Amino acid sequence: MSQQVKIFAGNASRELGEQIAAAYGTPLGDLSIQRFADTELGPSFNESVRGCAVFLIQSTSPPAENLMELMLMVDAAKRASAYKVNIVMPYMGYARQDRKDKPRVSIGAKVVANIVQSVGTDRLMTCDLHAGQIQGFFDIPVDHLDGATVTAPYIKSLNLDNLIFASPDVGGVVRTRAFAKKFGAEIVVCDKMRLRANEIASMQVIGDVAGMNVVLVDDIVDTAGTICKAAELLMERGAKSVRAVITHGLLSGPAHERIRNSALEELVITDTLPLKEENHKIKVISVAGLFAQAIRNVVTHESISSLFI
Numbered sequence: 001m002s003q004q005v006k007i008f009a010g011n012a013s014r015e016l017g018e019q020i021a022a023a024y025g026t027p028l029g030d031l032s033i034q035r036f037a038d039t040e041l042g043p044s045f046n047e048s049v050r051g052c053a054v055f056l057i058q059s060t061s062p063p064a065e066n067l068m069e070l071m072l073m074v075d076a077a078k079r080a081s082a083y084k085v086n087i088v089m090p091y092m093g094y095a096r097q098d099r100k101d102k103p104r105v106s107i108g109a110k111v112v113a114n115i116v117q118s119v120g121t122d123r124l125m126t127c128d129l130h131a132g133q134i135q136g137f138f139d140i141p142v143d144h145l146d147g148a149t150v151t152a153p154y155i156k157s158l159n160l161d162n163l164i165f166a167s168p169d170v171g172g173v174v175r176t177r178a179f180a181k182k183f184g185a186e187i188v189v190c191d192k193m194r195l196r197a198n199e200i201a202s203m204q205v206i207g208d209v210a211g212m213n214v215v216l217v218d219d220i221v222d223t224a225g226t227i228c229k230a231a232e233l234l235m236e237r238g239a240k241s242v243r244a245v246i247t248h249g250l251l252s253g254p255a256h257e258r259i260r261n262s263a264l265e266e267l268v269i270t271d272t273l274p275l276k277e278e279n280h281k282i283k284v285i286s287v288a289g290l291f292a293q294a295i296r297n298v299v300t301h302e303s304i305s306s307l308f309i
Helices: 011-024 063-079 108-118 132-137 148-157 170-181 225-236 255-260 288-299
Strands: 005-009 031-035 041-045 053-057 084-089 123-127 142-145 163-167 187-196 199-206 213-221 241-249 267-270 282-285
Touching (some): 005 288, 011 053, 041 063, 063 084, 084 288, 132 142, 148 170, 148 267, 148 288, 163 170, 199 225, 213 225, 225 241, 225 255
Parallel strands (some): 053 084, 123 142, 241 267
Antiparallel strands (some): 031 041
């Protein structure tokens, strides 16, 4: 006998949670999150989860508070005798801190993995980690979904000629090549040098983009400095048009203003994170159906490899 499935969402992903639950075919579960005067959080389930396969949906941006809220939700579900507690984390905060790139720094992604497992999480479902190797930080099953599953069909629908894909930095070459492979297209690389986080010192294009419709591919757009500088440089090198496909739209600080004033034709993002403000250059594509299908396949013990390969 299969377990009853219940889907709940934290404050950071309420709208996406409702869409995932609807796509799965069940109402979103009733969850309350009490907030004390000092901002301390206290989640509680307003319905029984005893013996249920529970899926908790929460992206962790801003990471500190939303991660803590999610961990308390897991603990509450475990203490309420849920059969399995599965985290659906469309965007995983701290994933950019995946290695020691200089002396005496933390590896934030590993810390998050330890925290997630310490509260008794049975499974993690996420999308486009900053580095695929982060899955190895976990000792529980990790379903690493591919955002290109929903964004690539949109790019195909544009029927762009002379299509070429660009990585905004050397580190994103593997991701960009995988995306370009779906189109049988070539890639170019924007090689950048940073002086410090969120600040670019210089950038150059490796490859020819003259007369081409260029699509920049990346996992995260934060302050949009890199993507906008890359778009400007590609247009200077003779590109016919430049658009960007990014999975996670953090869009912090001056991001929206930069995008509006940029050489980008459009920025395509998913709804792993809610869009904080309207922007005529931004198109949002939902991952709700993708996650709902992944949840369904986990529950029915079917393969979900097609969703992350």
